[in-house]
């Protein structure tokens with residue numbers, strides 16, 4: 001029996017065929033170090049890297065492709081951004097809806113670099129109030145760092161409104177778009193996002209190990225790493241110009257090729273069409289789960305302002321046990337536990353029961369997958385009720 005994969009919030013699987021084919025093809029024919037030498041193959045490889053920069057800059061409505069820098073994933077570029085923007089005496093505002101990719105770098109900076117950090121809680125429906133962020137702004141507030149959409153409960157935060165406030169108050173907005181890049185449109189200009197960090201292996205349909213960030217032309221991030229760029233090697237100091245300022249060593253060319261193919265696939269399909277498909281299935285899933293006695297859903301009352309991520313628990317059963325039964329008895333892959341976002345579970349009260357069960361719907365899921373997931377949960381809830 002084929003696996004029913006409902007863990008797309010962790011990583012999308014499978015990828016479009018085009019991603020696999022182009023990675024394989026390009027790496028076989030162009031597996032050389034781009035931008036380091038003058039031979040034709042090297043130039044062509046560099047062209048693909050540049051073309052992908054331009055593709056992604058355009059995808060996020062950025063104006064300067066050189067400000068689109070590649071890293072391993074969003075954790076990597078969030079670290080580059082936060083460590084490069086914040087220093088002793090600075091204040092940062094974040095929220096309790098964050099992934100550890102923001103919480104832990106900020107904790108590190110608070111512990112080792114005297115950066116003060118405030119965490120704004122989300123409301124009962126799972127949204128952060130921009131006015132609450134504004135209230136916390138102090139004269140030394142340098143950065144607001146927020147998750148665009150929660151990887152736990154799927155709520156999309158009002159980033160455009162937060163961005164408007166940040167711009168007016170002279171504070172930089174860093175956005176973790178791990179869950180939204182490739183799922184819903186992102187416009188760094190209209191949303192006043194100063195630094196947008198994304199990962200390639202989720203909804204952008206690329207492979208693991210490639211991600212990046214778009215840094216608006218008015219933002220300067222201090223480099224906290226240094227190394228080879230293939231350009232002006234005589235210079236001892238790391239280069240200040242973008243993209244080299246934020247890139248270090250040999251890039252992930254097969255990853256960039258896969259990301260290139262993934263984004264082109266998204267553009268051909270259309271984000272709106274993919275989102276409509278995923279949200280139709282998510283509606284079906286939420287309605288089906290809600291009809292089962294003994295199921296608690298979290299922040300799923302209204303799917304407006306949501307991505308295709310659903311969190312629930314079977315009353316009286318550990319989330320991990322529910323996940324194991326879904327896997328062993330129903331061949332359904334999902335993610336249980338705290339989802340690297342401990343403060344969300346602390347606020348929901350689910351940390352004490354070891355988190356929740358998360359279904360993440362992707363473009364390749366079908367109605368049959370959703371029906372199987374609902375039937376699987378119904379079985380588990382009935383079993384639990386009898387126990």
Ligand SMILES: Cc1ncc(COP(=O)(O)O)c(C=O)c1O
Pocket residue numbers: 009010073074075076099101147149150151176178179199200211340
């Ligand atoms: C909201 C959010 N932020 C950050 C990350 C980290 O992504 P990556 O592991 O690709 O760096 C994830 C991945 O689960 C996420 O969902």
